[in-house]
Amino acid sequence: MISNSIFKAYDIRGIVGQTLDTSVAHSIGLAFGSEVRAHGGDAVAIGRDGRLSGPELSTALADGLRAAGVDVIDLGLVPTPLGYFATHVPLNGRQVDSCIVVTGSHNPPNYNGFKMVLRGAAIYGEQIQALYQRIVAQEFTAGQGSYQLHDCVAAYIARIVSDIKLARPLKVVVDCGNGVAGAIAPRLFRALGCEVHELFCEVDGHFPNHHPDPARPENLQDVIDVLATGDAEIGFAFDGDGDRLGVVTKDGQIIYPDRQLMLFVRDVLSRHAGGQIIYDVKCTRKLAPWVRAHGGEPLMWKTGHSLIKAKLRETGAPLAGEMSGHIFFKDRWYGFDDGLYTGARLLELLCRTDDPSALLNGLPDSIATPELQIKLSEGENFKLIEQLQKSARFSGADEVVMIDGLRVEYPDGFGLARASNTTPMVVLRFEADDEEALERIQRDFRRVILAQKPDAKLPF
Numbered sequence: 167m168i169s170n171s172i173f174k175a176y177d178i179r180g181i182v183g184q185t186l187d188t189s190v191a192h193s194i195g196l197a198f199g200s201e202v203r204a205h206g207g208d209a210v211a212i213g214r215d216g217r218l219s220g221p222e223l224s225t226a227l228a229d230g231l232r233a234a235g236v237d238v239i240d241l242g243l244v245p246t247p248l249g250y251f252a253t254h255v256p257l258n259g260r261q262v263d264s265c266i267v268v269t270g271s272h273n274p275p276n277y278n279g280f281k282m283v284l285r286g287a288a289i290y291g292e293q294i295q296a297l298y299q300r301i302v303a304q305e306f307t308a309g310q311g312s313y314q315l316h317d318c319v320a321a322y323i324a325r326i327v328s329d330i331k332l333a334r335p336l337k338v339v340v341d342c343g344n345g346v347a348g349a350i351a352p353r354l355f356r357a358l359g360c361e362v363h364e365l366f367c368e369v370d371g372h373f374p375n376h377h378p379d380p381a382r383p384e385n386l387q388d389v390i391d392v393l394a395t396g397d398a399e400i401g402f403a404f405d406g407d408g409d410r411l412g413v414v415t416k417d418g419q420i421i422y423p424d425r426q427l428m429l430f431v432r433d434v435l436s437r438h439a440g441g442q443i444i445y446d447v448k449c450t451r452k453l454a455p456w457v458r459a460h461g462g463e464p465l466m467w468k469t470g471h472s473l474i475k476a477k478l479r480e481t482g483a484p485l486a487g488e489m490s491g492h493i494f495f496k497d498r499w500y501g502f503d504d505g506l507y508t509g510a511r512l513l514e515l516l517c518r519t520d521d522p523s524a525l526l527n528g529l530p531d532s533i534a535t536p537e538l539q540i541k542l543s544e545g546e547n548f549k550l551i552e553q554l555q556k557s558a559r560f561s562g563a564d565e566v567v568m569i570d571g572l573r574v575e576y577p578d579g580f581g582l583a584r585a586s587n588t589t590p591m592v593v594l595r596f597e598a599d600d601e602e603a604l605e606r607i608q609r610d611f612r613r614v615i616l617a618q619k620p621d622a623k624l625p626f
Contacts, residue, residue, distance in 0.1 A: 168193060171544070172279070173298045175587030176290050176472040179270065179279030182219040186278055188226035191268075194280060195230020197300040200307040202236050202264050205285045209260065211252040211316075213241035214268040215346040215407045216369035219278045224268045227280070228313060231266075235309020239316045243369065245346050245408025246271075246281055247504035248322055253283050254500050255325075257316050269346075269407040272379035275371055281407075287479065288502075290472035319350060327357050329498055330510045332517045339401040339414075341365035341389045343378030347408035351506055358510060363398050365389065378405050380412025381490055383420060383536060390418040400522050402509050409471070410491030411505035413512065415523035424449035425529045426508075427487040428456050429515055434497045435462045438484040444477055446470075447570045448489035448537070448595050451580050452530040468570040470587060471503050489537075489595070532579075533604055534597040538625040539586075540615075547585040547592045550619055554583065558614040574610075578603040581611045594626065 168190055172180035178194060180186030202210055210231050214220035220243075228238045239257045241248060249267035263286040270277040282289050300306065338360050342348035348367035355362050365388055366375045376385045380403040389401035393416050401414035413421040424445065431443055435457075443457045446469040454464035467477050471492045478486050484497040492503035499507055516522035542550065551571050560566065560574045560581075567573040571584025571593075579598030586593050594611070598604035608626050615622055 168298070168301055170298055173294050175294070176470045177279055177281045178294065178297075179273065179277060179588065182276055182278050186223070188222055191223040191226035192230040193301045194297065195227040196234050196306045197297040198266060198282060198284075199231040199234025199236040199311070200300060200305065201284060201297065203234065203307045207236065207264050207285055209237040209239060209262045209264070211239045211241055211249060211257060211262050211265040212268070213244040213246075213249040213252075213265070215246070215270065216243060216344070216349075216371050217270050217275065217278050218371040220268050220371070223278055227266060227268060232311035232313060233309070234307050235311055237312045237314075239314055241316060241318055243346060243349060244319065245350060245506065247409050247502060247506060248318060248350070249281070250283060250502040250504070251322050251325075251500070252318050253286060255318065255321060257318065258314060267407065271407050271409075272377065272381075272405045274377075275373055288472040288475045290470065290476065323350070323354050323357050326354060326507055326510050330358055330514050332359055332513060334517050335359045335361060336400060336513055336517050336522070337361040337363070337398040338513070339363045339365060339389050339392045339396070339398045340367065341386075341401070341403040342367045343376055343385065343403065343406065344368060344370040344373050345378035345404060345406040345408065347404035347506065351402075351404060351408070351509070354506055354510065355513070358513065360513065363392060363396060365392065373406075380405055380410060381537065386412055386414055386420055389414045394418060400513075400516060404505050405491065408505050409503045411493065411508045411512075412491060413526070415526050417523055417527070419523070419527055421526045421529070422489065423487055423491045423493065424453055424489050425526070425531065426512065427453065427485075427493065428529050429526070430485055430487070430493065430495075430511065431457055431462060432460050433515060434485045434495075435460045438497060441485070442481050442483040444474060444481065444483050444486035446474065446488040447567065447573045447582060447584065448593075449487070450532060450534065450597060451575070452532060456530060466567065466569065469584065475502065532597050532599060533601060535595055535604075535626065538594040540592040540594065540622055540624060542590050542592065544590045547590050550592060550615075551583065551585045553618045554614060557618070560614065561610050574607075576603070576607055579607050581607045583611065583615070596626070
């Protein structure tokens with residue numbers, strides 16, 4: 167019996183050999199293919215990241231899709247953004263607006279999963295649960311779809327090179343953490359005219375050097391070390407499937423995505439006066455004033471790449487971003503999250519100055535924690551947040567925003583607690599004007615969390 171636990175809020179993700187195997191992949195193909203046909207489609211593009219289980223899961227997925235009566239166009243080994251890109255350009259002479267990329271993103275090597283676009287829109291929530299219900303009820307269409315290979319890498323690189331113009335060549339360190347971005351990122355940045363110092367760009371599903379998750383500072387240490395000793399001007403790091411970007415300055419400062427977004431905001435709003443800028447609840451409180459100061463309208467929204475993409479489509483906003491590193495350009499691009507394209511857009515802005523690090527380090531900043539986690543049992547994270555939303559009272563707070571967990575705004579900072587939609591944990595983040603305010607806000611959160619769950623192991 168297929169486990170409902172793998173059907174997450176934004177995608178499908180499980181442990182290979184436990185909750186995910188070829189029979190599950192085949193069933194997902196049948197269900198997704200049936201859904202495509204129900205929505206009037208007839209073809210699906212598929213791709214996979216560099217995980218060891220990718221080839222067999224991808225083959226089983228393709229077989230399921232074809233058995234549902236849809237044609238399969240296999241992109242092969244590609245970063246997730248290339249799967250999204252494939253839904254916007256002709257593939258072997260036809261337009262295909264649905265795709266599935268077999269990827270475990272930044273999860274450990276024994277995980278894998280599926281990120282999906284159905285008829286031009288990333289699916290999430292109830293749509294993902296509908297796939298599970300189809301499988302349980304065995305409500306599948308039947309047919310005999312075709313199968314063909316298609317390489318869209320050259321078209322993808324050509325599209326970016328036609329869009330991005332660098333005023334001067336830059337020297338950049340590129341760390342792909344042995345993820346699938348390594349197959350394309352060095353080639354792309356060299357095509358833009360950059361001098362590239364490669365780190366761990368060999369695709370290896372064992373991830374032998376460090377984990378491909380640039381949101382964790384320890385995974386950026388290799389980039390920091392190379393920048394300190396070499397002549398490169400900027401450092402990039404990518405996650406396992408290439409849809410997120412980490413940025414490090416020459417002097418070893420990590421420029422987190424909410425600050426990267428500030429630079430993009432200034433550029434994008436110069437062409438979209440009054441445009442909305444979407445950002446998730448984890449982002450810095452310095453962002454909204456920055457957006458307003460540059461003539462835009464800030465809009466805070468729920469965390470999750472599929473949720474942000476849906477909001478982007480709904481509002482027509484030209485730009486969105488998440489603290490996790492997903493950046494979404496509708497300005498000059500297609501509105502999907504793409505770490506490679508984000509890197510190219512950043513280079514375009516950085517090459518206009520002689521000192522890229524000074525430009526990045528000069529962006530508004532504050533004292534903030536990285537993402538902190540309270541590990542709980544399955545389902546307990548949602549229950550705890552629900553209890554806090556109902557009963558918690560915060561000292562001296564200006565506002566409690568509950569669009570996604572609790573973001574508590576104070577005059578001199580904020581605290582956030584939200585249930586992760588992918589793992590059984592509560593995610594926390596704190597930011598303040600000074601250390602004293604940070605400690606006071608954390609003390610306030612410590613009090614309300616322990617009142618609900620006295621045995622909680624708090625990471626702060």
